[in-house]
Amino acid sequence: MRFDVDTYREIADSLVRNKSRSLLTGFGVFWGIFMLLFLIGGGKGLKQLITANFEGFATNTAIVVPLNTSKPWKGMKEGRSWQMTYTDIDRFRIMIPELETVTPVISKWGQEAVNGTNTIDANVKGVYADYCKIEEPSLKYGRYINEADVAQERKVCVIGKRIYTSLFPAGGDPCGTMIKVGPVYYQVIGVDYSAGNISINGSADEAVVVPLPVMQKIYHFGNNIGLLCTTGRSGVKMSQMEDRMRQVMAREHNFDPTDKNAMLVINTEQLFSIMDNLFTGLNFLIWLVGLGTILAGVIGVSNIMMVTVKERTTEIGIRRAIGATPRDILSQIIMESISLTIVAGSFGIVFAVQLLRLLEKIVNSRPDATAPVDFQIAFWTAIAAVALLTVLGVVAGLAPASRAMAIKPVDAMRDE
Amino acid sequence: MLIELKDVNKTYNNGQPLHVLKGINLSIDKGEFVSIMGASGSGKSTLLNIIGILDNYDTGEYYIDGRLIKGLSEKQAADYRNRLIGFIFQSFNLIGFKTAVENVELPLFYQGVSRSRRHALAMDYLDRLGLADWAGHYPNEMSGGQKQRVAIARALITNPKIILADEPTGALDSKTSEEVMQLLGKLNREEGVTIIVVTHESGVANCTDKIVHIKDGIIGRIEDNREHRASMFGTDTIMK
Numbered sequence: 001m002r003f004d005v006d007t008y009r010e011i012a013d014s015l016v017r018n019k020s021r022s023l024l025t026g027f028g029v030f031w032g033i034f035m036l037l038f039l040i041g042g043g044k045g046l047k048q049l050i051t052a053n054f055e056g057f058a059t060n061t062a063i064v065v066p067l068n069t070s071k072p073w074k075g076m077k078e079g080r081s082w083q084m085t086y087t088d089i090d091r092f093r094i095m096i097p098e099l100e101t102v103t104p105v106i107s108k109w110g111q112e113a114v115n116g117t118n119t120i121d122a123n124v125k126g127v128y129a130d131y132c133k134i135e136e137p138s139l140k141y142g143r144y145i146n147e148a149d150v151a152q153e154r155k156v157c158v159i160g161k162r163i164y165t166s167l168f169p170a171g172g173d174p175c176g177t178m179i180k181v182g183p184v185y186y187q188v189i190g191v192d193y194s195a196g197n198i199s200i201n202g203s204a205d206e207a208v209v210v211p212l213p214v215m216q217k218i219y220h221f222g223n224n225i226g227l228l229c230t231t232g233r234s235g236v237k238m239s240q241m242e243d244r245m246r247q248v249m250a251r252e253h254n255f256d257p258t259d260k261n262a263m264l265v266i267n268t269e270q271l272f273s274i275m276d277n278l279f280t281g282l283n284f285l286i287w288l289v290g291l292g293t294i295l296a297g298v299i300g301v302s303n304i305m306m307v308t309v310k311e312r313t314t315e316i317g318i319r320r321a322i323g324a325t326p327r328d329i330l331s332q333i334i335m336e337s338i339s340l341t342i343v344a345g346s347f348g349i350v351f352a353v354q355l356l357r358l359l360e361k362i363v364n365s366r367p368d369a370t371a372p373v374d375f376q377i378a379f380w381t382a383i384a385a386v387a388l389l390t391v392l393g394v395v396a397g398l399a400p401a402s403r404a405m406a407i408k409p410v411d412a413m414r415d416e
Numbered sequence: 417m418l419i420e421l422k423d424v425n426k427t428y429n430n431g432q433p434l435h436v437l438k439g440i441n442l443s444i445d446k447g448e449f450v451s452i453m454g455a456s457g458s459g460k461s462t463l464l465n466i467i468g469i470l471d472n473y474d475t476g477e478y479y480i481d482g483r484l485i486k487g488l489s490e491k492q493a494a495d496y497r498n499r500l501i502g503f504i505f506q507s508f509n510l511i512g513f514k515t516a517v518e519n520v521e522l523p524l525f526y527q528g529v530s531r532s533r534r535h536a537l538a539m540d541y542l543d544r545l546g547l548a549d550w551a552g553h554y555p556n557e558m559s560g561g562q563k564q565r566v567a568i569a570r571a572l573i574t575n576p577k578i579i580l581a582d583e584p585t586g587a588l589d590s591k592t593s594e595e596v597m598q599l600l601g602k603l604n605r606e607e608g609v610t611i612i613v614v615t616h617e618s619g620v621a622n623c624t625d626k627i628v629h630i631k632d633g634i635i636g637r638i639e640d641n642r643e644h645r646a647s648m649f650g651t652d653t654i655m656k
Contacts, residue, residue: 005531017513318509321470322570323498323526325491409470 010332011339014308025304026344028297029392033348033385036290037377041356043286045363045375047279052373061134062238063266064228064245066253070261073254082253082262084225092228095248098236101133104225106215111182113159113208115167122163122181123202126215134229135194135204140164142175142190149189149211157186158209164191181208184218238269298341298392305337305400313407321409330401337397338390345389349382417479418577418610419444419467424476426462436462437473438633444612446577449604451613451621454630461582463630464614468501468580469493481577498526502571502579506586508563510555510570517542517551520569527574541569545599561592568599572609579603579611585620597623 015022069080084104092102106126113122129147137144137158149156157179159167168174174188186208194204215221230245232238242265243257250257309316316329353376360375419442426437436459444450454460465471466478469485478485480500488496502523503509510519517538524534542551545565555563564584571579581600585593601623603609613624621627622644629636 004525006525013513314509315511318511319522319526320494321468321497321503321509322523323494323574325494325526327491328494328526410465 007332007335011336014336015340015343018308021304022340025300026340026347028300029294029341029344029389030297030348030351032290032294032297033345033389034352035293036287037349037352037381037385038355039286039290040381041352041375041377042359043279043282044377045356045360045373046282048373049363050275059268059272060232060236060238061268062230062232062241062245064230064249065264065266066249067262067264069255069259071256071259073256073259076254080255082255084228084249084253085223086225088225088228088249088252091248091252092230092245096241096244098233098241099230100233101130101229101231103128103130103134103229104212105131105227105229106212106219106221106224107202107226108182108215108219109202111208112180113163113167114180115177118167118169120163120166121206122159122208123206124181124215124219125202125207125209126212126221127209128212131209131229133231137190137192137204138194140191140193141173142188144190144192145209145211150213153211153213153217155184155186155214156189156211157181158190158192159188160203160205160207161191161193162205163208181210182218186210238267242267294388294392297344298396301337301340301393302396302399305333305340305397306403308336309333309400309404309407312404313411316404316407317409317411320407326405329404329407333401333404334394334397337400338393341389341393341396342386345385349385353377353382417443418446418448418481419612420477420479421467422477422479424466424473424478426459426466426471426473436633437466439476440630440633440635442628442635444610446610447604447608449601449611449613449625450628451615451624451626452628452630453615453618453621455616458630459633460614460616460630464580464582464612467578467612468503469497494526498523499574500577502574502576504564504567504571504579504581504584506583508555508560508567508587510563510566512555515552515554516547516558516566519555519566520573523570523574537573538569541573542566545569559592560588561595564588564592564596565599568596568603572603577610579609581611581613583615584613585615585617593620 064084066082066084069076069078069082072078086104089102089104092099104127108124111122111124113120127145128150129145132144139158140161142158144158145156148154159174159179164174167179168177174191177188178185179188180186192204192207192209230238230241232241245265246260246263247257249255249263250259255262316324319329320326356375356377360373363375364372421440421442424437424440425435428434428436440463452460452463462471466473469488473486480496485496497503510516511522514522517535520538520541521534524537529537539548539551542548545568547562547565547569550558550562550566555566558566568579579600584600585596588596597620600611600613604611604625611624613620615621622641625640625642627637627639627641629638
């Protein structure tokens with residue numbers, strides 16, 4: 001290959017000479033690379049949008065819910081109901097040491113929260129201080145329920161985002177204010193802005209979280225626990241804990257340990273793995289469609305280069321006659337092919353980046369936007385795309401170039 | 417001897433084998449102005465292709481300036497064509513999307529001569545052929561005679577040992593043909609360039625100093641034509 005200004009001028013000339021042809025051929029490559037990058041970026045953003053729903057939620061959580069039995073056991077009929085009690089907390093802690101957190105939740109729906117003239121329906125949740133390890137709060141103001149609140153049974157509460165915006169339309173730090181929830185006044189000690197849409201017993205948005213003993217007394221819950229939330233220590237798979245939990249509970253509460261319906265274990269690990277599979281599938285589709293489209297574009301380039309070589313048989317023959325080596329001809333054709341793919345592909349990259357930027361702007365400026373979503377492809381993805389284009393340009397040029405190299409000067413002259 | 421062919425044979429194997437050259441023996445010395453004349457099908461084009469290293473021969477030996485030209489690689493053949501031989505074709509064979517000066521530069525481009533130097537040289541040669549004003553024009557903006565002069569400049573620019581002209585007047589009218597032949601003659605006399613012209617026109621052949629007649633693949637008569645009286649049609653002008 002000769003590195004000469006004229007080499008490049010010649011390539012530019014021959015591409016510009018057939019403007020509409022180059023444009024149409026280039027469009028295939030342009031569209032291919034655009035599709036690939038746009039889909040990659042879009043898929044990434046979509047994944048972030050969806051995983052935002054799981055935000056603040058521990059990934060190795062299992063929630064135990066008592067249901068009615070479906071099998072007879074020890075002379076007792078099926079269809080019995082059973083309840084978990086506070087001793088079950090320590091039972092889990094002792095019998096299954098792999099669990100890091102074991103914490104109960106009790107809740108009451110449809111309690112009216114009032115602050116002055118502002119009211120909203122709220123969902124009151126009673127929790128211990130370690131509940132924050134299950135649903136991680138994202139506090140805008142104040143603090144979360146702590147051990148002292150629980151021990152001294154303080155009438156304090158942490159309110160969700162919707163409760164806050166409804167009761168305090170003027171905004172500002174509400175901590176210290178007394179609000180009435182249900183029959184009792186609580187002092188607001190924190191505002192939880194966590195955005196996740198997964199939640200236990202109602203969304204964190206509409207929750208008023210109070211110390212569990214307070215709630216237990218106000219609403220007469222007695223010794224019964226609604227839900228038991230557990231997280232595993234790091235490296236522990238919650239799906240493997242499920243059977244042991246069932247056995248521990250079955251022995252205590254007298255139901256068949258093989259009765260899967262008697263005790264519901266909601267395992268977030270499974271949910272996350274379903275999500276992961278979904279995204280793996282989506283990614284596969286993205287690459288299939290993207291690469292397929294590029295390939296179609298590249299085949300178009302190869303095709304057109306083939307026509308070009310055929311058209312330029314005489315010209316190539318003349319070049320050979322006056323001293324061009326087959327290598328000169330090869331590099332000329334390949335360079336043309338690379339130039340066409342790279343120029344067209346670069347426009348595709350720029351277009352994809354601009355469109356993703358626009359999309360990012362629109363998505364992030366919607367009114368209920370939470371954490372900003374990142375649609376943009378990585379810088380190195382773009383570099384890799386350029387490298388891919390170069391390789392594809394060479395590949396596209398191979399067949400036409402080998403045909404061009406086969407042209408003998410004598411044949412070319414005879415064409416006249 | 418600049419060019420020496422010894423018992424050169426060439427057979428085309430397209431279906432029916434066709435023995436085109438049947439033992440060609442030919443010597444051409446430096447500074448000669450030779451025409452190879454023959455009817456179509458006589459093998460003169462094949463001979464020209466072999467002399468121009470555009471085609472291979474089957475048996476025999478072909479020397480340029482003592483170098484045996486046989487079984488060359490494509491790269492070597494291209495290099496020899498570039499440095500030893502300048503081609504002038506019947507249909508000019510200029511590249512249509514390049515200007516006159518760019519066409520003339522092309523052989524030097526393949527030699528790897530720097531851009532400014534080859535441009536200066538090309539302008540120099542165009543100037544010598546009286547085409548300096550036309551340097552920036554494309555072939556389709558020029559007359560046949562001008563195009564052929566550009567082609568001659570392109571053939572001369574590498575300072576080759578041989579100029580091969582294949583029917584150089586085939587696409588020109590008689591007046592222009594005359595001019596082109598006179599130009600070739602002048603180049604031969606004044607610059608000592610060795611020129612081989614292949615033609616079937618006796619008038620064109622008459623302009624050269626030596627006429628090699630080829631018929632059915634065999635060299636026939638070799639005429640000494642320094643008096644330029646070989647053809648009764650060639651005395652005044654080239655008949656068309």
